[in-house]
Amino acid sequence: MKPARARSRAPAPRWPKTAAASCTTRTPRPWSRCSATGSSMQPIDFFLHAAMRYPDRIAAIDAASGFAHTYEALRGQALALAAALQRLSGKPRPVIATLAGNSHAMLLGILATYACGGVLVPLTPTVVEQDIARQLATAAPDIVLHDAAYEALLVSYQGLRICNDESREFQTDALAREYAGQSPSRGNPDPGETTAIKFTGGSSGVPKAVLQSLRCINTMVASLAMAYGFDSKERFLLAPPMTHGAGTFVLPVLHAGGCLVIAGKATAEQLHALLDSYAVTSTWVPPTLLQRLVRGGHDAHVHPHRLRAAHPIEAAFGQHAQQPRLELDRHVADFVQEQRAAVRFLEAAAAQRVGAGESA
Known part of the structure; x- marks a missing residue:
């Protein structure tokens, strides 16, 4: 059964005033969703196709800062950071772990990992340091993208770190600016190759690594987009962590030309306010x-x-x-x-x- 839509929309959202805040009126380029399961299709293509169709449309809004990013701007940032990840890791398909809360930098890290054909390892910052250490030892990431607040959880990690929100030797936004205009090299991985490693407590409570293939991610994105009927009017609120459940809706919403409203940890009352302020149509x-x-x-x-x-x-x-x-x-x-x-x-x-x- 298809989810019910609201019969009446909330008042017009308070969209941030940016130079590129207006929506494009060009005719969308036709693209069959059935091609999503083909061997040449990669998860990032769901977003890149939408960026070609709706370059001037708002793709994401950071509720904390109120800053909006168009599809074209987000595409450029993601490709630039992807090129940086390949260069810094020295690998065409680096393993990238994230240890962060919801933010534009977190979204950028997810898209950049997919853009460089890497393996995404989203870590949950609410778990104890011992569990993080075990997960890092299991996944062996080449790079960890992290918030400064969670740096103490990385004491056992000896690899390269990129900080999202504070000035360090490597910082997410700074790398996106440094590599602006560059694009990552693109391979043609087998559909069965691992594209994400996600940890779940399972029945024993001990974190277990779940391997998701490229085919699995592609099928998930295409299935969610079709099952929920997302369209370009979608306003999806990302309030729970993007590491797992909520994060599965990032690419389906972007593929449809919708807008992601990114919020950090919020109370029920704050979530109600966000639903009204941004005329949110759906959330997880x-x-x-x-x-x-x-x-x-x-x-x-x-x-x-x-x-x-x-x-x-x-x-x-x-x-x-x-x-x-x-x-x-x-x-x-x-x-x-x-x-x-x-x-x-x-x-x-x-x-x-x-x-x-x-x-x-």
């Missing part, structure tokens, strides 16, 4: 945060139909929002089971499409 939240949003101190302002939590439950949560807590907890448990079933169904359907395309 884990069940725990979804409960806080629905139970928040300002229940009258809750709009459950505008929340997208990897499964279309907007109307259901709206129906149960005013019922007792026990009933809501039971509903959340049902949602988790339905979410898992929906993901398994989506993966099976995507695998069939990929198989049909390869046999043809």
